[in-house]
Amino acid sequence: MKEILTLNKISPLALGEFPDGYALVDTAEAPLGILLRSFDMHTYDLPASVLAVARAGAGTNNIPSADYAAKGVAVFNTPGANADAVKELVLCALFLGGRKIIPAIRWTEQQKGKGAEIPALVEKGKKEFAGCEIGGKTLGVIGLGAIGIRVANAALALGMTVVGYDPYLSVENALMLSRGVSRAASVEEIYCQSDFITLHVPLLADNRGMIGEKAIAAMKNGAVLVNCARGELADNEAVIRALRSGKLARYITDFAADELLGEPGAICLPHLGASTPEAEDNCAVMAAKELYDYLAHGNITHSVNLPDCALPRSAANRLTCVHLNRQNMIAQITACLGRGGVNIENFIDKSRGDYAYTIIDTDDSISPALLHELEEVEGVIRVRLL
Numbered sequence: 001m002k003e004i005l006t007l008n009k010i011s012p013l014a015l016g017e018f019p020d021g022y023a024l025v026d027t028a029e030a031p032l033g034i035l036l037r038s039f040d041m042h043t044y045d046l047p048a049s050v051l052a053v054a055r056a057g058a059g060t061n062n063i064p065s066a067d068y069a070a071k072g073v074a075v076f077n078t079p080g081a082n083a084d085a086v087k088e089l090v091l092c093a094l095f096l097g098g099r100k101i102i103p104a105i106r107w108t109e110q111q112k113g114k115g116a117e118i119p120a121l122v123e124k125g126k127k128e129f130a131g132c133e134i135g136g137k138t139l140g141v142i143g144l145g146a147i148g149i150r151v152a153n154a155a156l157a158l159g160m161t162v163v164g165y166d167p168y169l170s171v172e173n174a175l176m177l178s179r180g181v182s183r184a185a186s187v188e189e190i191y192c193q194s195d196f197i198t199l200h201v202p203l204l205a206d207n208r209g210m211i212g213e214k215a216i217a218a219m220k221n222g223a224v225l226v227n228c229a230r231g232e233l234a235d236n237e238a239v240i241r242a243l244r245s246g247k248l249a250r251y252i253t254d255f256a257a258d259e260l261l262g263e264p265g266a267i268c269l270p271h272l273g274a275s276t277p278e279a280e281d282n283c284a285v286m287a288a289k290e291l292y293d294y295l296a297h298g299n300i301t302h303s304v305n306l307p308d309c310a311l312p313r314s315a316a317n318r319l320t321c322v323h324l325n326r327q328n329m330i331a332q333i334t335a336c337l338g339r340g341g342v343n344i345e346n347f348i349d350k351s352r353g354d355y356a357y358t359i360i361d362t363d364d365s366i367s368p369a370l371l372h373e374l375e376e377v378e379g380v381i382r383v384r385l386l
Contacts, residue, residue: 004291005031005047007039010056011277011284018292033291035284038062046073051384054291056283057082057274058146059230060304061203069305069355072322072382074294076302078286080146085279087150089272090198090228093252094139094155097196097224099131102267135159140194142187143229144169144177148200153178165190191218196226203230212238222249228273231255240266298359298386307352315345315361318386324379325356332377333358340370355381 002021005028014035015024024035030049037056041063053063054076065075096102107125111118137160141152144166156162156178164177165184184190187210190197197219201207211225212235219225225248227234234251236259242248243265253260256268274283286302293299298320299310306322319337323329330349337344337360346361366385374383 002295003028003031005034005050007034007036007041007044008056010035010037011281013281014056014284014288017285017288022292032295035287035291036062037283046071051382052076052291052294054078054287056280056287059202061230065305069322070381074300074303074322075305076287076290076294077304078283078290079302081282081286082274082276082279083146083150085276086147086228086273087154089254089269090147090151090226091154091158093198093226093228093267094134094196094224096252096267097226097250098134098137100129101131104129134196137161137195138163138193140165140184140190140197141181141200142166142190142197143200144173145200146173147228148198149173149176151198151200152181156180160196163190163193187215188218191215192220194223195220196224198226199229199233201229201233203232208232209235211235213241216242216247219247221247224248224250224252226252228254231257236260296386298384300357305352306355307350307357309348309350309357309359311346311348311359311361313361315363317362317364317366319358319360319362319366319374320384320386321358321360321374321380322382323356323358323377324381325351325354326379329356329377329379330358333360333374333380336370336374336377337362337366340367340373342366342370 001023003023003025006024006026030047032049032051034050034053050073052074055063056078058077058079060075060077063075068075111121114121135158139155139160139162141148141162141164144164152162152164162181163184164181165187210233216238231253236257239251240263243251243263250265252267254269254271254273256270260266260268290301297313298318300306300308301310321333342362342364344360344362349356349358371383371385374380
């Protein structure tokens with residue numbers, strides 16, 4: 001039985017993506033792959049048997065992906081699988097940002113026990129919670145990936161003027177973006193034009209704290225900031241100062257932090273973005289498909305640490321190789337196969353940063369001795385025969 005270790009509770013629909021002979025288990029000595037959601041793998045002792053790790057979610061900050069690449073372990077994520085769930089939460093945040101709904105609910109609950117006085121009290125008190133409509137306001141969307149595009153298109157349908165910024169917008173995503181969404185040439189354009197701003201970018205070393213003093217100073221007075229991407233994208237202390245001065249009207253985030261809790265104008269949610277059964281099912285199924293396709297066929301789709309690389313199977317045997325992205329690697333691999341009398345039927349090689357991945361199909365037999373010779377080639381990290 002080929003075991004897939006689950007480090008978090010995973011939707012049972014994931015099992016349906018594996019054929020007979022595979023099992024999802026919560027303990028294993030030598031699993032072939034790992035499925036997880038939020039488990040922190042940075043201090044995890046990865047079994048040497050593991051070929052790939054798949055996260056049922058988009059972010060992979062809980063996985064030491066670079067370290068795993070050096071071991072020839074592919075790390076997968078599931079971009080877009082939870083996009084609808086996050087989109088809906090962002091739309092909710094826009095309404096919470098425009099209207100003082102949360103303070104109004106809290107105040108109304110405080111009227112408990114006042115009986116027949118309540119109708120008059122709420123009519124008198126509601127003026128304290130007046131807000132604005134989002135229709136006609138400008139929404140700036142920073143990051144036009146799977147979620148950002150859905151948010152932009154939905155906000156446009158709600159009557160907002162939408163401006164998006166993404167210097168890395170893919171052709172595929174551009175085709176999905178409504179023609180009514182304007183494109184900003186810089187993030188500074190988003191800051192100065194927008195009544196509402198929503199973040200949809202991954203957390204990277206160069207954008208940590210991107211919403212700080214300088215960015216906030218460039219924003220409109222009374223702007224509303226929504227962050228359902230990553231908490232560390234915002235400098236919380238700078239945000240708090242902006243809330244207290246009135247520069248920001250509200251900050252709605254899906255990433256609670258002690259300094260934000262109880263701060264007037266800050267609305268903290270407990271990381272609810274993908275917390276729907278539909279999103280959990282979608283993510284689990286997508287992660288399982290990616291993991292199985294790699295284990296069984298050697299194809300890489302949506303890897304965060306190795307190049308995406310797929311090839312329709314065209315011969316009896318398939319050889320895959322994770323290797324360093326350096327000169328003469330392909331020549332060394334093919335020369336080794338040539339010496340072993342192996343004729344290559346089909347071939348593909350893709351690179352990403354320091355690493356590359358090769359798939360070779362052949363009808364010739366590949367002996368254990370030849371596999372060992374390939375593994376000994378300098379720069380080769382992991383070889384598999386499928």
